Amino acid sequence: MAENIFDVVVIGAGPVGENVADGVVRGGLTAAIVESELVGGECSYWACMPTKALLRDAAALRAVRALPGARGAVTGELDPAAVLQRRDAFASRWDDEGQVTWLRGAGISLFRGVGRISAARTVEVTDADGRVTVLEARQAVVIATGSSAAVPPIHGLADAAPWTSREAAAATSVPERLAVIGGGVVGTEMATAYTALGAQVTMIARDGLLPMVEPFASDLVAETLKAQGVALHLLTEPEKVHRDENGAVRITLVDGTTLDVDEVLVATGRKPNTTDLGLEHVGLAPGDWLHVDDSLRVVLSDGTPADDGWLYAAGDVNRRAPLTHQGKYQARALGDTIVTRAGGTPVDLAPWGRHAATADERAVPQVIFSEPEIAAVGHTAASAEAAGLRVRAVEYDLGALAGSSLHADGYTGRAGMIVDEDRKVLVGFTVVGPDVAELLHAATVAITAEVPIDRLWHAVPAFPTVSEVWLRLLETYGRNA
Numbered sequence: 001m002a003e004n005i006f007d008v009v010v011i012g013a014g015p016v017g018e019n020v021a022d023g024v025v026r027g028g029l030t031a032a033i034v035e036s037e038l039v040g041g042e043c044s045y046w047a048c049m050p051t052k053a054l055l056r057d058a059a060a061l062r063a064v065r066a067l068p069g070a071r072g073a074v075t076g077e078l079d080p081a082a083v084l085q086r087r088d089a090f091a092s093r094w095d096d097e098g099q100v101t102w103l104r105g106a107g108i109s110l111f112r113g114v115g116r117i118s119a120a121r122t123v124e125v126t127d128a129d130g131r132v133t134v135l136e137a138r139q140a141v142v143i144a145t146g147s148s149a150a151v152p153p154i155h156g157l158a159d160a161a162p163w164t165s166r167e168a169a170a171a172t173s174v175p176e177r178l179a180v181i182g183g184g185v186v187g188t189e190m191a192t193a194y195t196a197l198g199a200q201v202t203m204i205a206r207d208g209l210l211p212m213v214e215p216f217a218s219d220l221v222a223e224t225l226k227a228q229g230v231a232l233h234l235l236t237e238p239e240k241v242h243r244d245e246n247g248a249v250r251i252t253l254v255d256g257t258t259l260d261v262d263e264v265l266v267a268t269g270r271k272p273n274t275t276d277l278g279l280e281h282v283g284l285a286p287g288d289w290l291h292v293d294d295s296l297r298v299v300l301s302d303g304t305p306a307d308d309g310w311l312y313a314a315g316d317v318n319r320r321a322p323l324t325h326q327g328k329y330q331a332r333a334l335g336d337t338i339v340t341r342a343g344g345t346p347v348d349l350a351p352w353g354r355h356a357a358t359a360d361e362r363a364v365p366q367v368i369f370s371e372p373e374i375a376a377v378g379h380t381a382a383s384a385e386a387a388g389l390r391v392r393a394v395e396y397d398l399g400a401l402a403g404s405s406l407h408a409d410g411y412t413g414r415a416g417m418i419v420d421e422d423r424k425v426l427v428g429f430t431v432v433g434p435d436v437a438e439l440l441h442a443a444t445v446a447i448t449a450e451v452p453i454d455r456l457w458h459a460v461p462a463f464p465t466v467s468e469v470w471l472r473l474l475e476t477y478g479r480n481a
């Protein structure tokens, strides 16, 4: 057993853990990071990067086919083998050498193995050969262990060797018939990708397609998936699943419908990677999501800090906003918090303060790379109402803009904004349509800066761009409203 003492020990080298460690080292502290699989985490190898690579070629092809002069220049069909090959490159061929080099350059010490809390400020790392290294943290231990696909207890499902998002992201061939259980972001993006790659896709979405976005956005994506030949089974769920000796899978839905497919992808949400982390040593239950206070310090169910406050959690594992960019935002705040507290200075946790991850509650941007894309930030009309805000929602037809009709023939899309009527500021924005992802940041800035609606009239969108939708939304809202 070797002993190592650092200011900070981070468990999990995904995008969030890497950024916390980098932040504290930049602030003059020492940091160790523990990783049991690949440095870079889920996002780099089995989530954001490879899945977006699976979607990109089809999106480019559709964009060209929407223009009569360009259409004729594209003579063939999508080449799935080439798409999978390019995907391999975007997953760094599941080799983390590049990220390990980055860690080294950043002055962070890497320990490979499974990290477990064994006592206060102490992490034991067990490597693949069973060797144990003990790490001690003078200032803080940070849990950034992320999440994994949750497989629901559907009869026969676990025995049918289903795909999770990992297998869908890293597949080496395209199944002829693919069933997707779950109509959330993973299910919708992977149904879009695999349809374009040539699979016959069936979706089973218990709570409808993309239930968390504005209905005008999810409806357009559902219509498009249907038009592309995806069979949608909404508001129902599987009762049982069986894979036979020839490898074929039969899914029986609760309404008695049977579906015969070659592979089944489970995309029904995530569970926290906290089962084997030694949480029992700090009074927490293994397998639970971690609750944190405003400084991302792990708290017990009564809201008091776990142990004497040396334990923090960031990223997917605290469930605040399980997205890479939002986890990295938490990581920047947390790195700064740990450095500031180590220096004996108070932290600024006021809303929008330097150390507060306020955007987690007010302005989480997300792009869903469906066909067409959905980009959203802040509240939907439904979530604003549930939060007790007095809001007004307005919508506008994106296809009616000069910019969008120039962008593609037959451009179909819609945008909506949610205005807090008491404060007269934007609290939500959603847009659906081809290539709308890059429209999102303007809305994120408007919401975080709490720009008064009156001032937004002075933010003039260039003509002829799709951003002109901002002006049309304001006109629909009314200048004297």
Ligand SMILES: Cc1cc2nc3c(=O)[nH]c(=O)nc-3n(C[C@H](O)[C@H](O)[C@H](O)COP(=O)(O)OP(=O)(O)OC[C@H]3O[C@@H](n4cnc5c(N)ncnc54)[C@H](O)[C@@H]3O)c2cc1C
Residues within 6 Å of the ligand: 011, 012, 013, 014, 015, 016, 017, 034, 035, 036, 037, 038, 039, 040, 041, 042, 043, 046, 047, 048, 049, 051, 052, 113, 114, 115, 116, 144, 145, 146, 147, 165, 169, 186, 273, 276, 277, 314, 315, 316, 317, 322, 323, 324, 325, 326, 327
């Ligand atoms: C299919 C899919 C697509 C996605 N696409 C997007 C997208 O386009 N954009 C976006 O913003 N988000 C996307 N997400 C979400 C994104 O992947 C996560 O929010 C992000 O990876 C979270 O980062 P993290 O560092 O918290 O956790 P992770 O990336 O999960 O990293 C955690 C790391 O901790 C390690 N670890 C776990 N337990 C231990 C232990 N005991 N000891 C040592 N190491 C341990 C793991 O091996 C892993 O490397 C997607 C998710 C999925 C599933």
Ligand SMILES: NC(=O)c1ccc[n+]([C@@H]2O[C@H](COP(=O)([O-])OP(=O)(O)OC[C@H]3O[C@@H](n4cnc5c(N)ncnc54)[C@H](O)[C@@H]3O)[C@@H](O)[C@H]2O)c1
Residues within 6 Å of the ligand: 152, 154, 181, 182, 183, 184, 185, 186, 187, 189, 204, 205, 206, 207, 208, 210, 211, 236, 237, 238, 267, 268, 269, 270, 322, 323, 366, 367, 368, 369
């Ligand atoms: N582009 C992106 O930003 C991106 C892409 C992929 C994933 N992610 C993130 O990854 C996380 C996980 O995504 P996800 O899609 O797995 O989870 P999710 O929670 O978004 O969706 C899961 C869906 O499965 C449905 N479901 C649950 N149990 C079911 C059952 N038994 N039968 C049928 N349907 C069932 C639920 O109704 C829900 O709509 C999310 O936080 C998401 O934001 C982000």
